Amino acid sequence: MMMKIFISLLVTILFMTTHSTFAATVPLNELIGQFNEKTHPNYINLDHTILPVNKPNMYLQKPVAEKLIEAYQAFKAEHPTLPFIIISATRNYAYQNGIWQRKWKTLYTKYKNSHKTADAILQYSSMPGTSRHHWGTDVDITSLESSYFLQDQQGKILYDWLIKNMPKYGFCQSFTQGRKVGYQPEEWHWSYQPIAKHYIAQYRYYMDKHPEQIINKLNFAGHNNLNLKKLINDYVFSINHQCY
Numbered sequence: 001m002m003m004k005i006f007i008s009l010l011v012t013i014l015f016m017t018t019h020s021t022f023a024a025t026v027p028l029n030e031l032i033g034q035f036n037e038k039t040h041p042n043y044i045n046l047d048h049t050i051l052p053v054n055k056p057n058m059y060l061q062k063p064v065a066e067k068l069i070e071a072y073q074a075f076k077a078e079h080p081t082l083p084f085i086i087i088s089a090t091r092n093y094a095y096q097n098g099i100w101q102r103k104w105k106t107l108y109t110k111y112k113n114s115h116k117t118a119d120a121i122l123q124y125s126s127m128p129g130t131s132r133h134h135w136g137t138d139v140d141i142t143s144l145e146s147s148y149f150l151q152d153q154q155g156k157i158l159y160d161w162l163i164k165n166m167p168k169y170g171f172c173q174s175f176t177q178g179r180k181v182g183y184q185p186e187e188w189h190w191s192y193q194p195i196a197k198h199y200i201a202q203y204r205y206y207m208d209k210h211p212e213q214i215i216n217k218l219n220f221a222g223h224n225n226l227n228l229k230k231l232i233n234d235y236v237f238s239i240n241h242q243c244y
């Protein structure tokens with residue numbers, strides 16, 4: 001009898017430990033994109049799936065790719081001739097840093113001011129280390145122009161379908177209309193919430209308890225002259241509440 005109670009207690013404790021640690025163990029380097037998705041065992045190259053892509057060697061976490069394929073197939077069943085193309089998936093820190101450096105160079109020449117330069121880049125591009133594209137959970141679909149989704153005939157059909165159906169597969173639109181700060185609305189950017197919610201929770205944990213652990217690792221152009229805590233607050237956390 002005692003043995004039975006002991007064993008069930010042990011099982012309960014083990015269950016609780018594995019489950020509570022599961023939600024809080026996104027490694028810091030993966031949270032801020034400082035890893036190589038191409039060699040990560042949980043990631044899959046989209047070239048090895050049926051998903052249409054606009055360039056080779058884009059990666060996603062495997063469960064994300066599986067759900068995205070289901071969504072894609074459902075869309076194609078209804079609209080066989082309309083485009084549903086993955087145009088961006090995982091972008092690691094080094095890649096994002098390349099985008100940031102390029103834009104910084106051009107825009108700093110124009111504004112000659114770090115804050116104005118950062119604000120201009122941040123309309124659509126993340127600071128390296130703060131992008132949801134680091135997580136292997138987020139994708140951009142078909143076009144990076146709002147006008148495509150809001151005005152183009154095919155784009156409107158796609159966007160209506162995404163809004164109505166993507167939640168069935170676990171995806172939310174991260175950057176919706178009506179948020180007071182953060183990125184402009186992005187009709188093309190969809191996030192796999194069952195996994196991404198652990199990343200955003202972990203990011204919140206670091207910024208509340210140990211912000212220096214993240215901030216010390218961000219060494220992109222202008223980082224010394226920017227209020228990174230505030231920018232992270234505005235840009236990482238100001239998302240559609242359905243993505244939390």
Ligand SMILES: [Zn+2]
Pocket residue numbers: 088133138139140186188189190
């Ligand atoms: Zn995106």
